[in-house]
Amino acid sequence: MIIANELGTSLRVTSGPAIQHAGDLAAVLSSLEEGEVLFIDEIHRLARPAEELLYVAMEDFRVDVVVGKGAGASAIPLSLPPFTVVGATTRAGLLPAPLRDRFGFTGHLDFYDPAELERVITRSARLLGAPLAHAAAHEIAGRSRGTPRIANRLLRRVRDWAQVRGDGTLDLAAARAALEVYEVDELGLDRLDRSVLRALCTRFGGGPVGLSTLAVTVGEEGETVETVAEPYLVREGLIGRTPRGRVATPAAWEHLGLVPPKPEGLLFDQG
Structure with missing residues (x-):
């Protein structure tokens, strides 16, 4: 939306799952304006x-529309006006290299810091018509995993x-009470996150343990x-991935309020 606004033009929005055939994309491309x-x-x-x-459309501003079927089918080249393609994905590794390399610029969106999220939350509260205390906005921002959504x-x-x-x-009391009801703790971990950490620490002694x-x-x-x-657990340094499986870090034990086991192989206490 920002790019379209800066260019002073309109925006056409679609998604990868909605385009399952070449004809679907050809219909979208042929209706674009300059x-x-x-x-x-x-x-x-x-x-x-x-x-x-899409390769041909991005390089030559042209699509080939196939008319007819079988031996009588023919491809009619259709010229396209100059346009801009913006693609978004959370799994860039699944993009084929030829498609990824055809984009003139590849950017990466970082996570938001708590101060930025406070601004987002304050604006959203104003749109909702809900009176929001600054302390409550700070509390919610700290548990939001750096994600405005x-x-x-x-x-x-x-x-x-x-x-x-x-x-x-x-206010702050309402924010803490509500987030406790929805099982979101101080680090933003939910029920599943804590279940994974607790199983790793209490049932498997901190690992390593296989994913399955x-x-x-x-x-x-x-x-x-x-x-x-x-x-998120890896990003927060609570678990680690090793060739032998997942392991809990000291921060995970501390977050759960547990005491990590002593390293094996020590005959005497080195304290």
Whole structure:
């Protein structure tokens, strides 16, 4: 939206899962106006025929429309006006190298720091018409994992708690009470995150333990643990990945209020 606004043009929004055939992409491209911005969300999920069509469109501003079927089919080249393609994905490794290399610029969005999230939360509270104390905004921001989407979700849940069980004011007490109800702790860990940490520390002595074993222990699929819980736990330095499996760091034991086991192989206390 920022790019389209700076260019003074319009924005066309679509997504990779919505484009499963080359014809779907050809229909979108052929309807673009000159200078228009095409935004493709989850671009790594584009179908392979659509990817190959996008190659030609990005390089030559042309698409080939196939008319007819079988031996009588023919390809009609259709010229496209100059346009801008913006793709977004959270899994850049799944993008084919030929597609990734055709973009003139590749950027990476960092996580927000708490001060930036406070500004986001304060604005969202104003739009919701909910009176928000600065201390409550700071508390919510610190538990939002550096992500505005999570910050806005937690803000709405705090507002709900304040309206149902409080006086409607989003103060520090209301924020802490609401986040306790929704099981979001001081580091932003939720129930699944703490379950993974607790299983790793209490049942497996801090590891190492394999992903599938850990997932079965917490009653979740391995992919859920790997894609939902692990990234934030690793980023916060609570668990580590080793060739032998996942291990808990000293910070994990401290966060859970547990005492880590002494290293094996020591005959005497070195204290």
